[in-house]
Amino acid sequence: MRMVDLILKKRRGLEHSKEEIQFLINTVTDPDAYRDYQLSAWLMAVCLQGMTMDETAYLTDAMARSGEMLDLSEIGPVVGDKHSTGGVGDKTTVVFVPMLAAAGIPMAKLSGRGLGHTGGTLDKLEAIPGFNVNLGIEEFIKQVKEIGAAVGGQTQDLAPADGLMYALRDVTGTVDSIPLIAASVVCKKIASGANLIILDVKCGSGAFMDTEEKAVELAKTMVEVGARLKRPVTAVVTDMEQPLGNAVGHTLEIAEAIDTLKGHGPEDLRELCLGLGAMAMVQAGKCADESAARAELEKIISSGKALAKLKELIERQGGNPAVLDNYKLMPQAKIVHEVRVPGSGERWVSHLDGKLVAEACKLMGAGRSKKGDPINLAVGIVLKAKVGTALKAGDTVALIYGDSQEHIKLAEAKFQEAIRYSESPVTVPPVIRARVSKETVLGSKG
Numbered sequence: 001m002r003m004v005d006l007i008l009k010k011r012r013g014l015e016h017s018k019e020e021i022q023f024l025i026n027t028v029t030d031p032d033a034y035r036d037y038q039l040s041a042w043l044m045a046v047c048l049q050g051m052t053m054d055e056t057a058y059l060t061d062a063m064a065r066s067g068e069m070l071d072l073s074e075i076g077p078v079v080g081d082k083h084s085t086g087g088v089g090d091k092t093t094v095v096f097v098p099m100l101a102a103a104g105i106p107m108a109k110l111s112g113r114g115l116g117h118t119g120g121t122l123d124k125l126e127a128i129p130g131f132n133v134n135l136g137i138e139e140f141i142k143q144v145k146e147i148g149a150a151v152g153g154q155t156q157d158l159a160p161a162d163g164l165m166y167a168l169r170d171v172t173g174t175v176d177s178i179p180l181i182a183a184s185v186v187c188k189k190i191a192s193g194a195n196l197i198i199l200d201v202k203c204g205s206g207a208f209m210d211t212e213e214k215a216v217e218l219a220k221t222m223v224e225v226g227a228r229l230k231r232p233v234t235a236v237v238t239d240m241e242q243p244l245g246n247a248v249g250h251t252l253e254i255a256e257a258i259d260t261l262k263g264h265g266p267e268d269l270r271e272l273c274l275g276l277g278a279m280a281m282v283q284a285g286k287c288a289d290e291s292a293a294r295a296e297l298e299k300i301i302s303s304g305k306a307l308a309k310l311k312e313l314i315e316r317q318g319g320n321p322a323v324l325d326n327y328k329l330m331p332q333a334k335i336v337h338e339v340r341v342p343g344s345g346e347r348w349v350s351h352l353d354g355k356l357v358a359e360a361c362k363l364m365g366a367g368r369s370k371k372g373d374p375i376n377l378a379v380g381i382v383l384k385a386k387v388g389t390a391l392k393a394g395d396t397v398a399l400i401y402g403d404s405q406e407h408i409k410l411a412e413a414k415f416q417e418a419i420r421y422s423e424s425p426v427t428v429p430p431v432i433r434a435r436v437s438k439e440t441v442l443g444s445k446g
Helices: 002-012 016-030 034-047 054-066 090-103 121-125 138-145 160-172 180-193 212-228 250-259 267-283 290-302 307-318 354-362 407-419 437-443
Strands: 078-083 109-110 149-153 196-203 233-237 337-339 347-351 380-383 390-392 396-403 417-421 432-436
Touching: 002 016, 002 034, 002 307, 002 417, 016 054, 016 160, 034 160, 034 180, 054 160, 054 180, 078 090, 078 267, 078 396, 090 121, 090 250, 090 267, 090 290, 090 380, 109 121, 121 149, 121 250, 138 307, 149 307, 149 437, 160 180, 180 196, 180 212, 196 212, 196 267, 196 354, 196 417, 212 233, 212 432, 212 437, 233 267, 250 267, 250 307, 250 380, 267 290, 267 432, 290 307, 290 337, 307 390, 337 407, 354 407, 396 407, 432 437
Parallel strands: 078 109, 078 196, 109 149, 196 233
Antiparallel strands: 233 432, 337 396, 347 390, 347 417, 380 396
């Protein structure tokens, strides 16, 4: 068997066997045999011809087993993890992990850093002074056992084949392939050892899946792959046409997540966290139905238990828990600029392009163009209005946090491209657009 044979076979649109997929992964992870140009050619063939569900499951399993497989069984019968496909203002993990841990579900969350227009959870947490995201595997497992939660970076020992593939996909125009995305996401969740996996698939201008139809297809693929590999995966498709919550930017998003755990965060962020959390509670057998689960999670927030768990998590990972009461301990921008509604009369926000808002923040240094680039944790934008909000001329629509007038000017120009107004009322879009479970996917196949 040769790599060129696999390239030719997939180029013709034929299906790979399990043995062929395993040969591919063995070759990719063998430094003496690996050739990036051959893998690039195969990835492009897959992007053009697609993969069957069997092939996608074989690829997912082989990539998961290409490195270390974490065994979290000593923590308990249920260990949870959540993954988002990436979005603007998505600080869900900072709310979701302590909330579920406080509800008695151990959360072993391996997160990533931001690249392009989407922010990374690890970068956001590093806005908390002293917070250490570089946990060793033993330390990570020990912390989950002892306090019920840990958030760390993924090590290179987990699913190394995926790392090699992703690096090439990013530079060969093969990112936008549903089988490759599904295999990449699910293989990491399997390798990381969780057995309760909740996936948040974003759709809209601020996400990699720009339409709801594509996002639903990706969600169904990931759920079915999970089912074939005997890992319970549940997915939701959520709105990312506009940013999630009001804050975009590292310090600003951590502050907003803390506000949410205090019971007064933005409605869409709170709704998403409660919706995902209720699904996880039912899957874990903690509650009989989502209504009861939601009520329990609301009680956990209002009682302060979720916030106390975040404090414990921060302390355990070397961070300063005083940030919970004093946000100024985190990096602060030098200038705060108000963006006001132009013109005259009343109007409603009709559109808010999440990607353009992120690009406005990136112009001030909040994002990366390539891995390893430094980022400014202090800068960002706080929205004072979202789609459906009624405003009058002169009202503040956003606050821009920047370090120079030049950056503020650039960010405001980009923000003005992102927002549109209507002279008549606009319906507020739902944050959760669709739900996909094993039952719905397998049921739909008859």
